[in-house]
Amino acid sequence: MLTKQDLNQISERCITEEMVEHQLSQIREGFPFLKIEAAAAVGNGIYSPSKDLRDKYVKEWEKYADEGHKVVKFVPASGAASRMFKNLFAFLAANYDEPTTDFEKEFFDNIKRFAFKHELCKKCEDNDGACVCDLMKAGKYKAVVENLLGAKGLNYGQLPKGLLLFHAYEDGPRTPMEEHLVEAALYASSHGEANIHFTVSHDHMELFEKKVEEKLAYYEEKFNVHFNVSFSEQKPSTDTIAANPDNTPFRNEDGSLLFRPGGHGALIENLNDIDADVVFIKNIDNVVPDRIKDETVLYKKLLAGILVDVQKKAFGYLRLLDSGEYNHDNIEEIIRFVQQTMCCRKHDIKELEDADLVIYLKNKLNRPIRVCGVVKNVGEPGGGPFLCYNSDGTVSPQILESSQIDKNNA
Numbered sequence: 001m002l003t004k005q006d007l008n009q010i011s012e013r014c015i016t017e018e019m020v021e022h023q024l025s026q027i028r029e030g031f032p033f034l035k036i037e038a039a040a041a042v043g044n045g046i047y048s049p050s051k052d053l054r055d056k057y058v059k060e061w062e063k064y065a066d067e068g069h070k071v072v073k074f075v076p077a078s079g080a081a082s083r084m085f086k087n088l089f090a091f092l093a094a095n096y097d098e099p100t101t102d103f104e105k106e107f108f109d110n111i112k113r114f115a116f117k118h119e120l121c122k123k124c125e126d127n128d129g130a131c132v133c134d135l136m137k138a139g140k141y142k143a144v145v146e147n148l149l150g151a152k153g154l155n156y157g158q159l160p161k162g163l164l165l166f167h168a169y170e171d172g173p174r175t176p177m178e179e180h181l182v183e184a185a186l187y188a189s190s191h192g193e194a195n196i197h198f199t200v201s202h203d204h205m206e207l208f209e210k211k212v213e214e215k216l217a218y219y220e221e222k223f224n225v226h227f228n229v230s231f232s233e234q235k236p237s238t239d240t241i242a243a244n245p246d247n248t249p250f251r252n253e254d255g256s257l258l259f260r261p262g263g264h265g266a267l268i269e270n271l272n273d274i275d276a277d278v279v280f281i282k283n284i285d286n287v288v289p290d291r292i293k294d295e296t297v298l299y300k301k302l303l304a305g306i307l308v309d310v311q312k313k314a315f316g317y318l319r320l321l322d323s324g325e326y327n328h329d330n331i332e333e334i335i336r337f338v339q340q341t342m343c344c345r346k347h348d349i350k351e352l353e354d355a356d357l358v359i360y361l362k363n364k365l366n367r368p369i370r371v372c373g374v375v376k377n378v379g380e381p382g383g384g385p386f387l388c389y390n391s392d393g394t395v396s397p398q399i400l401e402s403s404q405i406d407k408n409n410a
Contacts, residue, residue: 001248006257013236013259020241020249028247033406037395040385045343045397046374047306057305058298064278064308065190072276073184073194076264077162077177077208077284078201078234084164085157088145098141108136111144115173116154116165120144123153160204162284163211169290177208178215179287185223186293187300188280195228198284199270201261202233232273238266278304299373307371310341314365321362331357338364344396364394372399 002010002017010020042048049057065071082089087103099105111117111132121131124147128135135143147153156164165173174182177198184194200208212229220226239259242250250258264283271279280300288296317334320326331354339345344364352360374385383399390396 005255006249009257013239015237015239023241024243024247024249027243033409034398034400034404035389036400036405037387037389040387040397045385045387049302049306054302057309058301059305060309061301061305064304068191069277070275071188071190071195071278071280072274073180073188073196073280073282074271074274075180075196075198075282075284076267077160077198078204079161079284080201081156081159081161081164084161085149088149089157092142092145092149098139108141108144111136115168116148116156118173119154119165120148123147127152160200160207160284162198162200163204163207166287167289175211176284176287177211178219180282180284181215181219181227182223182290183282183287183293183296183300184227185219185225186297187304189225192225193228194225195230195276197230197232197274199232199234199267205231205233232270234261234266235269238262238269278307280304303371303373307369310371311369313337313341314369318362318365321358331361334361334365342369344394346394348393374399
């Protein structure tokens with residue numbers, strides 16, 4: 001099935017033949033649904049601290065950050081903006097020239113409110129000799145969209161989301177990349193330094209580096225913070241081979257294999273390369289303007305405060321287990337901590353011998369700790385929290401997509 005040329009192509013991506021065969025078998029056989037115990041709820045996998053406890057955790061984070069620990073803001077930023085503009089691409093391809101759909105009407109009715117309005121006007125004047133409003137008065141709506149999406153205009157149809165003008169301010173509009181610099185200064189800095197890491201696609205690396213170089217000094221002066229900005233690309237070794245309907249490898253016109261980049265989960269490789277005590281993870285387009293940023297900062301500090309509080313207790317229990325100077329009550333206390341605070345339960349834990357129980361507890365304590373914020377389900381798309389079985393038989397919270405759940409199993 002795989003030629004010598006294929007094997008060379010696979011090897012260049014640091015992928016083995018066995019990995020490709022495994023991917024093809026997964027595509028052929030499908031992916032099993034996850035075994036779910038229950039939907040997570042407050043008190044059962046979800047923690048909802050009181051106002052007093054929230055204040056306590058925020059102060060705990062601020063104290064921790066001030067102690068000089070290394071904190072990094074990790075931002076997956078490789079997403080292209082093309083999907084954001086699918087309705088506008090459809091308008092360009094339509095056999096009518098004026099706004100017809102509800103989306104098209106709303107877009108043009110509100111065009112003055114977009115952060116990119118001023119830059120778009122300049123492109124329209126350069127390319128068509130008229131501003132946005134004059135082009136619309138003349139019925140040249142498609143010319144406006146072409147200046148927004150096309151290469152001769154702002155090229156938003158091809159740019160990454162992180163470099164679009166998202167929010168308007170009196171001192172000029174900001175891109176999501178800039179908003180993440182602001183966030184890093186507000187909740188992820190220590191002793192006047194903020195570390196931020198962007199994962200970007202190879203095609204957009206130069207654009208990101210140029211934009212950071214252009215904007216960094218301004219934000220360093222504005223927030224009195226020195227930024228350490230770094231970049232990485234999603235690794236080709238995390239790509240997945242594409243297959244035909246008959247499960248044979250899909251090939252490009254030149255006969256080469258087609259590989260598709262993995263989703264954000266593939267970035268765990270990049271995350272693993274980060275050397276830090278605490279890492280904040282947030283997608284590039286998940287940003288808000290300054291007028292509602294206080295809540296973002298509060299909850300980021302709250303999540304981090306919970307993290308360092310849990311970590312401190314976990315480290316204390318690990319030291320106790322390593323010392324060998326523990327008693328039955330200590331073990332019972334650690335079990336409760338793992339089950340209730342770390343939300344990891346093992347139904348047959350009472351059947352473990354003492355030595356195996358200590359090994360189990362050490363394994364659950366001596367690992368990275370992840371604290372996630374979740375919001376109420378109000379019908380919006382996206383994953384949700386469930387209590388799921390792991391390969392070792394334990395049950396713990398995970399964020400699941402609908403495709404991972406067997407909806408035929410009541």
